[in-house]
Every structure is written in C-alpha cells, then in structure tokens.
Amino acid sequence: MVAMDTCRVGGWVSGGWVIFRLLRASAHGVQGRHLLEMLGVAVVYLAAGGLGLKVTTVGNISPAWPPAGVALAALVVLGLSRWPGVFVGATGVALVAEAPLTAALGVGTGNTLAAVLGAWLLRRVSFDKALERIRDVVALCAGAGALCLGVSAAVGAASLVLGGQLRWELLAGGLRVWWVGDLMGVLVVAPTLMLFRRWERPRRWGEALVLAGLTTVLGGTIFFVPGLPHSAEHAATFLLFPMSAWAALRFGPRGAAAATLCIAAASIVGTARGQGPFSTGDLTQDLLVLQLFVAANAVTGLLLAAVSTERQRAVGQLQLLGTTVRGVHEGVLIAEVRGGGALRTVFANQALCTLLGYPLEDLLGEDPCALYGAQELEFRQRTRQSLLAGEPVFAEVQLLRKDGGLVSSEVLLSPVRATGEDVTHFVATHRDISATKELQARLVAAERVAAVGTLAAGVGHEINNPLAYLVLNLESAERNLVQGGMTGLREAMSGVRSALEGAERIRLIVRDLQVFSRQGNQDKGLVDLNALVPPAVRIISHALRHRARLVEEFGPVPRVTGNEARLGQVLLNLLVNAMQAIPEGNPSLNEVRVRTSTDATGWARVDVVDSGAGIPAHVLPRIFEAFYTTKASGEGTGLGLAICQQIVRAHGGELEVRSEPGRGSVFSVLLPPARVQVPTPPRPVPHASIPQAPQARRGRVLVVDDEPRLAQSMRLLLEPFHDVVTATRGGEALALVDAGHRFDVILCDLQMPETDGAAVYQHLCVHAPDQAARVVFISGGAYTPESRAFIDTVPARVLEKPVRPEVLMATVKAAMAAAEALASEPPTADVAAASGTRH
The missing domain is CATH 1.10.1760 (Arp2/3 complex 21 kDa subunit ARPC3)
Structure with a gap:
C-alpha cells in the first residue's frame, strides 16, 4: 500500500x-x-x-x-x-x-x-x-x-x-x-x-428576467420535483423547446446559448440524481439519451437565432436600400421578367416619376419598354434580347413623358438573377442628361464655328476671286450692250456666261459652308462619305496650300446612317488638325491625304493622313480628352478631337489614331454601313446656259419672297413661259388666294417676317387645299428647329437658295405636271399627297 x-x-x-x-x-x-x-x-x-x-x-x-x-x-x-x-x-x-x-x-x-x-x-x-x-x-x-x-x-x-x-x-x-x-x-x-466574453446588458431586460424565471421554474419542476408522473415529465419536457425558441428569436445567439446552458445544467444534474423523464436507473444510457435532447435543443436554438439575425440584417439592408433608392436623384425602375419574356414594372422611385411626369400607380404593372417608345423598334428588340440573355445594356435613350415630350436619359439596364439561374428582374437606372446634351450641342456648335473661323480668311479669298470676275464680266457685258451691234451682243453674252460661272462657284462655296454651319438639326439619313469629303476639302484647300499638298483618294465606300452636318464637322476638324500639324513654308515636301474605303469588316472608312510632326507617345492616350491640347495659344481649344470622337461614337462608330513622332499621323473614322443601301443618283453637272422654253402649257405662277429683287429675278426668268404674279409678304399672297385667284404653282419663301411660309401653307390647307398641293418652298438653309420640324411633316418640295435657273424651271414644270395629274384623279381626303417628292 x-x-x-x-x-x-x-x-x-x-x-x-x-x-x-x-x-x-x-x-x-x-x-x-x-x-x-x-x-x-x-x-x-x-x-x-x-x-x-x-x-x-x-x-x-x-x-x-x-x-x-x-x-x-x-x-x-x-x-x-x-x-x-x-x-x-x-x-x-x-x-x-x-x-x-x-x-x-x-x-x-x-x-x-x-x-x-x-x-x-x-x-x-x-x-x-x-x-x-x-x-x-x-x-x-x-x-x-x-x-x-x-x-x-x-x-x-x-x-x-x-x-x-x-x-x-x-x-x-x-x-x-x-x-x-x-x-x-x-x-x-x-x-x-x-x-459572453464581454458582458452586455440585454436591451429587453424585463423580458429577459421573465424568460429566465420561466425557464428556471420549468426546468426545476421537470428535473427536481419528485413524484411527478413519468408521462407528465415527458410531456413537460417539450415545453423547454418554446423557451429556447423564445430566447433565440428575441435575444439572438446570446439568448439561445444562455437558455441552452440553463436547460443542459438542470437536465444533467437532475438525471444524474435519478430524477426527470430521462432517468431509468442506467446512468450511462440515461445520460446518452439526455445528450440527444440537449444537442437537439442547442442546435435548434443556435440555428434559429442565426436565421433570425440574418433575416433582421437582410430586412435592415432592404429598408436601407429602399430608402436609398427612393431618395437618390437618379431615376430607378425595377421590372419583373415573367413567362414568355413579358416585363412588368414592380418598383419606380420618386426621381423617375418626377422625370417622366407619371404618378407611381401609372408605372407599376406596366411594360417598361413603353417608356422607350421614342427609340427605334430594332433598338427596343435588341435591348430586350440582351436583358433576357443576362447582358447589361448601357445607352442614351429618349424617354416619353406623360405630356408627350421627350427627355434625354443615360440608362444602365442590369439583369438580376434572384434565384441564381434565369434572369428574374432587371434594374434600370436613368440619369437625366438633357442639360448635358444641350451643353454638348453648344460645344459642338462652338467648335464648328471655331473650325470655320480658323479658315475664314481662306473662305473669304475663295469667294472674292469668283466675285471679282463676276463683277468684271457684268460690267463688260454692260459696256458691250451700250455699244450695240452684233459684236457687242456676242461679247455681252460671253460676259454673262462667265458671270454665271462665277455665281455658280460662289453658290457652291456657300453650300459647303451651310453643311458645316447648320444648327439644331440632329436628323439622320443616308450619307455618302465620298460626296461629303469634297466640301470639306474645298473649304480648307486655300489655308492648306501654303503647308502641304492636298490629295483626295476615293474608293468604294458604303453609305452610312448619320447626320451630314455633324459628320462633315468631323472631317473638317480632322483636316484642320492635320493642317496645324504641318508648319508653313514647304508645301512640296508635305502632304495631307483624305482616303475613303471599305475595311475588312464592311464598315465605311475615312482616313486623314498627314506628314506632320506626329504625336509623342506620352501624349497619344490623352488626345481625346476635352480641353487637353499641346497647340500654341490661339491654335486650338482642346475640344476638336474630343467632339469628333463623341460624334463618331454617337453614330455607332469609332475614331482611331496611329502616329509616330517625326512621321506624321493617321486619323481613321470607322462607321457601320446603313442597313439599306440606296444607290446615289448621279450629280447634275452645273453649267451656265440660258434656259430654253419648256415643252408645256403656259401656266400661272405666284412668287412669294420678302426680298423684292429676288422675287423680281424669278419673275424675269419665268415670265417668257408663264404668267407670273409676285408678292413680298405672306399676308399679301393669302389675300390674293382668298380673293379667288388660283395658281398652277406657288413658289413660297420659307423664312419671312410676320407670316412665314409655314403659316401660308397651313392657311391654304384649311381655306384652299387645292392650292396647298401646289406649294414649292424656297429656303436659304438657316432652319430653326420649328421650321425643320415643319418641313419634315409636309410633302411639299424644298429648293435651297440660290436656285439654279434650270432647276427652278424644271421644278415649275414638274409641279404643273403633278397638279394636272391631281386634277384628273378623283378627289381624296389627302390633297397634299399630290405634291410629289423633294428635290
């Protein structure tokens, strides 16, 4: 021992x-x-x-x-x-x-x-x-x-x-x-x-005391009170689970852990003393069965507390998200994707309702694609397909307001997979960019004016030359007519022909300037880039001749869908940029080349190549940044290339650049081809000739123009073949029609003081519809947004000033033929449809 x-x-x-x-x-x-x-x-x-x-x-x-x-x-x-x-x-x-x-x-x-x-x-x-x-x-x-x-x-x-x-x-x-x-x-x-490594007082202290008291009393009764029927003890044991659930749901993981500890301590001590529903006399077996009860209670309580906490956190995040989304200044719309690809709006914040002018109840439950009704059908279909495929979409769109107006918006459409598989919702975030678009339009206009202003001296020189020999030839013709005789008449005719050639050259220069100075017109149509290059080249040719040779190289190129004025501005800006990259003094050693072609993907391509100083590698990544420029003061604003890139991208294309210092630069405009390629009609070759008498009956023509000399000139041109009446005000012309006078053709200026061409036409549609079908408008090209909208909605012809004599004569002849055809047909409701196509 x-x-x-x-x-x-x-x-x-x-x-x-x-x-x-x-x-x-x-x-x-x-x-x-x-x-x-x-x-x-x-x-x-x-x-x-x-x-x-x-x-x-x-x-x-x-x-x-x-x-x-x-x-x-x-x-x-x-x-x-x-x-x-x-x-x-x-x-x-x-x-x-x-x-x-x-x-x-x-x-x-x-x-x-x-x-x-x-x-x-x-x-x-x-x-x-x-x-x-x-x-x-x-x-x-x-x-x-x-x-x-x-x-x-x-x-x-x-x-x-x-x-x-x-x-x-x-x-x-x-x-x-x-x-x-x-x-x-x-x-x-x-x-x-x-x-419980750190003590924190429960927020619901009173409720915690009640819960602890009930759990203690219930546990003590089940496991320490002797003499209870065995069935009653088993039944009472199940009451401990609600106590544990109460603690988990109301007090989270701390409550669940505390309740589990109390229940486990009471049940183990009571069972070890031979009391409670788990006591059978075999301590080992009793405690093992008891541990199953404790384990179920503990895991259930902890899981329930975690689920409750995660739910509370998720609800809090949703409330925060909802409050945030409702309060943001950008419009937010959430749509549900239903069976068959149908879309239904389930949420829209106040900012979007204000932007569109709709109350919330008008948006909920509706198809959100209806808001994009101002877009092309192809765009809406492509957007819907991308969303259903789970691809985000970022675009600039026109949204329809409740009052029928349009608002420019930058929209990001993001698909949502709420179930983790198919797209169930999508979120559309709208940012009102109307003010930004207006500012961009002003910047574009300012840069356009700046580009033309840079070339003002050259343009003036180009106009002064033909103007000089126009004046000299007219003076020579006047002298020869005074002298009389057949010789004098022949010399006078020769001088008049030369004067007409000078006037035609001035007309072409003015037309080229109009291409680059149109304001507010954002309409898109089919544009022939091969036809757009020459006007830009003619404008810059005089300023460039002291720096480099100008070479035009035309290849086959598809027509593109775009705005002629804005694409023309891109070409002009790139040419000005190329010109400024070459110093004056050695035009024979330098070259600017404009080349059109079709690239390997089928896109239209325009290259502007210069042999200038090139762009340094550290500058190249920043050349498209707004207001960034390396040019000397007075030569550039830093907006030209940025606006060019913006315009090209708005047309769905790209503006690329390649450059090496000392070896020049290549700017390439790439544009997608139009879906429908309409062949370009042959351009009429201008020539100076006295118009011959047309093979048609003599008609009655009304000329309405607020410029008396122009009206008189048209009268002198037409009078040998037609009876011509002139009016210098729109009200005067309407008084003639209201008095019963009828005309085969009405040549009407579009822009006039007081009663303009649009007012004349609208009055005729109401009071003399047969005369409205005979109107041909003449415009100087300075369209306001209102006049442009009017022209787009009426079928009348529009001639651009200055009108060549042969074009004016041919137009009057065609208008008379259309009027005769209309008179021979049964009357219809749409009398204006007989006015034919535009020239």
Missing part, C-alpha cells in the same frame, strides 16, 4: 515536472500576458473537468464534458498559441482521475489536438464568434464539434486502454461516451463562453 502511494506521488511529481518544462518552453518569446492567459485556460479547464468527473460512467469517461467547450472557446478567442494551457489542463484532469502518467499525457495530447484542429478549421472558414450566420453555426456544430472531436475520443480512449484504465471490451462504448461528452461541451459551453 505504501509502495503504491509512493508510486502515485512519484507520478504526480514527474507529471508536474513535465508540465513545468512545457510551460517554460512555451514561455520563451511570448509576453507575460500570454503566459497568464495560458495558466488561466489551464485553471478553467481543471475546474470544468472537476464538474465533468462527477458524472463519469464507463471507465471514468464522462458523457457530459464541459472542458471540451472551454478548450475550443479559448483557442478561438485567445488564439492557437494558447494550446499549452489546454494541454496542461487536460493532463491535470487525467492525473486527478488517477490515470497513469503515460495515459494522462495521451489524454492531454488528444484533447489538445482536437481543440487545435477545431480552432484551425473555424479560422479557415472565416468563422465569426458572434454566431449570427447559419454557416458559423454549421461550422461549429459539424466541423469543430462532430468531426474534430473524433480525434480526442480516439486518442483519449486508446490511451486509457493502454494505461489499464479501460478494458478492451469497453473501448467501443468508451469511444461513444467520450465523443458524446465532448460534443455536449462544444455545443453548450463553447457558444456561451464566446458570446
């Missing part, structure tokens, strides 16, 4: 010495606070182990082992480096349970390894100690609990068998009891320690 006690004391001393050496080795390089934390972990582990030893069953193995939860919580909260504290505590508890030193060390190793593996696994999955996510609860219960604790059970039970503390035939039962006991510690103790 003495020898046995001596061996036991020797074992304790040896174990203490080993523990001391381990602590000493672990203390090197660590701060004193860490050492104290490890000692604290060891002390708490020993204390919790003392509680667990009170209910040991198979071979001193406890089915309720709080130290497992203490170890895991310590390593999760304090860090893996505190593992020596776990090892010391686990080994010490085994020694207290009178296990041999080797078995105690094995038990300590297994328990420490399980805690380290569990903490490491939780760290790998980004575990949150607050247990407010379902994934954290699953990781704690299934990973760190059920999985890693198998290591502790296997190593610990095997150590007890090898140390003689557990018989071989009891190994399987020991493994089961060990694993269940550790799992209870992780499910019950670890959450409590992690969640």
